[in-house]
C-alpha cells in the first residue's frame with residue numbers, strides 16, 4: 230500500500246472535479262484528482278454546450294477562458310417555436326445585456342485538463358475501485374488501485390465530484406440523505422453532426438409530434454435532440470429516420486435550411502429531476518451531478534456544477550486562509566438554494582415544451598395558453614430570460630448587508646476571486662509541504 234497526502238482529495242475528473250482542482254490550485258490548495266476512466270474516455274463524452282455568464286466568468290477566474298472566448302459563440306437570444314410559429318427571446322435586451330456562450334463541455338474539459346497538466350498537478354486516470362473512508366472524522370482517506378497496486382490518500386477533505394453514478398454519494402448511509410426525484414416519461418435522442426446549424430441561435434420546439442431542440446457546438450457542428458418514448462432504443466433510429474422526424478417537427482423555414490449529414494454520435498438520455506439534501510457529510514462534500522440532476526431543457530446541469538464548485542472552492546480557501554469554518558458550514562444550504570431555483574426552472578421549461586400524451590389533449594391547451602401569455606408579456610419574457618442566462622450568484626441574499634460583514638463571500642466579480650486566490654496562494658503555499 231502506497232500512501233500519499235493532500236489537502237483535498239477530489240473524486241471525479243469531469244467538469245466539477247477539474248474546475249475545483251484548478252480553482253484550488255490557483256489558491257495554493259493542494260489536490261489530488263482520482264478518475265476511474267481514461268482521459269480520452271472523459272473527453273469523448275458528448276454532453277452540455279451552453280454556458281451561463283456566471284460559468285464563463287468562473288472559467289476566466291480559473292485562467293482557462295482564452296480558447297472559449299476565441300472559439301465559443303456568444304448568443305444574445307434563442308427561439309421558441311409553438312404551433313408552427315417562432316418567437317425570439319431577446320436575452321440581451323431583457324436582462325440588461327446578459328448573454329450565454331455556446332462552448333462544448335468536451336472543449337471546456339480539454340482546457341481544464343491541459344491547464345492541470347501544464348501546472349504539473351497530480352491526476353490519476355484509470356483509478357480502479359475508489360473507496361472512501363472516515364469522512365465523518367478529522368482524518369478522511371481515499372483508497373484506489375492503479376496498475377494492480379493499492380494506494381491510500383490521507384486528506385483533510387473529500388470532494389465528491391463523481392457524477393450521478395459515483396462512489397461518494399453511495400458511501401453515505403441512506404438514513405443520512407433525503408432524496409427528491411422525478412423521472413420523466415420520455416427521453417432525448419441526441420444527434421451530433423458536422424453540419425452547419427439550422428439557425429444562428431437555439432430553437433426550442435413544442436410540436437404535436439413532441440419536443441425538439443436545435444442546438445449547436447460551433448458554426449459547423451450541430452447538436453439536435455428529439456423527444457422520444459423511453460422504450461425507444463438508439464439502434465432503432467437510423468440517421469435518415471432522425472432527420473426525417475426532426476424536419477417534421479420544424480417549420481417551413483427550418484425545413485428549408487436544415488442540412489443533414491452523417492451522425493458523429495447518437496444517444497438517448499433519460500430525463501430526471503433529482504436532488505439530495507444535504508450536500509455535506511462531515512468532511513465530504515458533493516458537487517455537480519453527484520448531488521443533483523436536472524432535465525437538460527434550459528441547459529442548467531453543467532452551469533449548476535460550476536457554481537457548486539465556486540462555493541466549495543471559496544469555502545476551502547476560507548478554511549485554509551482565514552481559519553474559518555463558516556464557508557464550509559454554509560456550503561450545503563447556499564448550493565441547495567441555487568440548485569432548487571434551477572431545478573424549478575428546468576422542470577417548468579420541460580413541462581411547457583414536451584408532449585405528455587398520458588395526460589390527454591388538455592395539457593397541450595394549457596401549454597398553448599401559457600406560451601401565448603408569456604410571449605405577449607414583458608414580465609413573462611423577462612422571467613424566462615433571467616432564468617435562462619442564470620441568476621446572479623448572490624440572488625436573493627441580503628447582499629449589501631452581508632457584503633460588508635463577509636466581503637470574501639461575494640466573488641461574483643472577476644477581480645475579487647483573483648485577489649482572494651492570490652492572497653490565499655501565498656499563505657497556503659508557505660504552509661503546505
Ligand SMILES: Cc1cc2nc3c(=O)[nH]c(=O)nc-3n(C[C@H](O)[C@H](O)[C@H](O)COP(=O)(O)OP(=O)(O)OC[C@H]3O[C@@H](n4cnc5c(N)ncnc54)[C@H](O)[C@@H]3O)c2cc1C
Pocket residue numbers: 240241242243244245246263264265266271275276277278279334356359390391392393394395396397498516517518519525527528529530531532534
Ligand atoms: C448524456 C448527457 C447529456 C447531457 N446534456 C446536457 C446538456 O445538453 N446541457 C447541460 O447543461 N447539461 C447536460 N448534461 C449534464 C452535464 O453534462 C452535467 O451536469 C455535467 O457533466 C456535470 O459535471 P460533473 O463533473 O458534476 O459530473 P460528470 O461529468 O458526470 O463527471 C463525473 C466524473 O466522475 C467520474 N467517476 C464516477 N465514478 C467514479 C469513481 N467511483 N471513481 C472515480 N471517478 C468516478 C466519472 O467517470 C466522471 O468523469 C448531460 C448529461 C448527460 C449524462
